Amino acid sequence: MKGNRSTEERFLLLGFSDWPSLQPILFALVLLCYLLTLTGNSALVLLAVRDPRLQAPMYYFLCHLALVDTGFTTSVVPPLLANLRGPALWLERSGCLAQLGASLALGSAECVLLAVMALDRAAAVCRPLRYAGLASPRLCRALAGASWLGGLTNSAAQTALLAARPLCAPRRVDHFICELPALLKLACGGGDQDTTERQMFAARVVILLVPSAVILASYAAVALAVWAMRTRGSRRKAVGTCGSHLTAVCLFYGSAIYTYLQPTHSYDQGRGKFVSLFYTVVTPALNPLIYTLRNKEVKGAVRRLLRRRRAGQ
Template sequence: MERTNDSILTEFVLVGLSAHPKLQTVFFVLVLWTYLMILLGNGVIISVIIYDSHLHIPMYFFLCNLSFLDICYTSSSVPLILDSFLTVRKRVSFSGCMVQMFLSFAMATTECMLLGVMALDRYVAICYPLRYPVIMSKGAYMLMAAWSWVSGFVDSVVQTSLTMQLPFCANNVINHFVCEILAILKLACADISINVISMVGSNLIFLVIPLLVISLSYIFIVAAILRIPSTEGKLKAFSICSAHLTVVIIFYGTIFFMYAKPKSKESVGTDNQDITEALISLFYGVMTPMLNPLIYSLRNKDVKAAVKNMLGRKNVSDGL
């Protein structure tokens, strides 16, 4: 372990899949392809929403934020992941590790909050359609989006600051692809009770509360849909919410496994367990952002029509 004369940790070592060199090559190709699809898919969503004035409504404003968030989220970690697949033992400076951890944690928290406000938007649209333009005014939905981003970064500042104050004196090898906060906490050679309490509080505020908001919103949404007399009306209302609900299930299903119960230093598992958690973390950190644009574009007629319209006009202008 590299340390300076005053015993301050200067770097971490990312192990990743170094014990499985053949898997490293496979995962490098897979993650690289997935990252390119994330940039392409979310980039198209953002371009279409900005381009088509018919999509300048709160629902698509939040979707544009989600797509931009997914690009930032993956860009904060995927380059380091790819580099770790090419290097047997990837060395990362302490400051670099903290910056990457800060950005990834901030984006994950922001996505939890953003999915919550998107559920509220769908609730108002389905349950109060006539009052929707007034309730979800431009000032209101922009404030909701801004609150999601600010709360994510504030929470990350708190968690990162607490982590940076910990001493790391016995081991600097992280059994992960990136500088993930739970993997780093396992390396601390001091009591991490404050960190665990802080993580629990963070989970309650930024993970559980948004999930409760989403759950309650969809309870009222389902009740409202069931009161719609026509089958066509029910299907149309359900299609408006189905994409968001699918994204919520995928995102929360994986992230709850990792963060719902932060482990203490004494409950550290085996290396195989650490790698399993790392692979699950890789799934929600890379696969979910790739699936989001597919889910929203394939299940949304407005987005598909806007894409065709944009491509059609581009072809016409190219022909001219």
């Protein structure tokens, strides 16, 4: 009886076992993206801490984004690599809920943080003369803290609601992580359980669509400000300061909205795995490149750091 209870409290993550020929390629891709995420985000944090010219609010928030991305990917990649190298992975219920809670907290924090960064860019473009006063260090710390707190609150609420739901056997999760839409496919329906699922869907709508509305409003204000600028150089500078962030927003929100705002009954698990792979593994690896390739200040900081290293040798 004890063995049966232990079996019932475990989840079988099928991962990409239905594409065995694709697994070695995915293993190499995931490992490469993870190494790029760790290297790129660590380098961004190091540059922002070491270079006094990167003390602007934009780079303060970028440091927090780098930390969120690193944690988000780390909550996903180790079990994914283990799954791609071997048979389907068994996880205890507590381990599955812990992974779900961590990935939800960090993913939700990124949603809020991207909205905060959009507000910062809008203030820089629309109120350049008042920007230094508006974006005070105290306010920046409060907004960054609100991003982390918002992520933790959303994760705690959704994980608790899911933990209270009975899950029907067999507990085979057609995914590479314990992700909410895939776990909801296992939930037994009816009565109060359907009400709980509606509450969870409402929470996902809030954490995705409210920051999305803030981002849209911020960039609408930026567009109006750019339209009113008289010189081409000013317009190019304003677009350049927002372009990297807008690219990161589109990559993250496009895949996250597809994954989390679909009704459970219409969620395609096969397609969902690849969409989740994109926003949990690929996008965090691309973000450091997106924010550095078009950013002269970051590239300048890299050159200064390398010159100091050579001079020290």
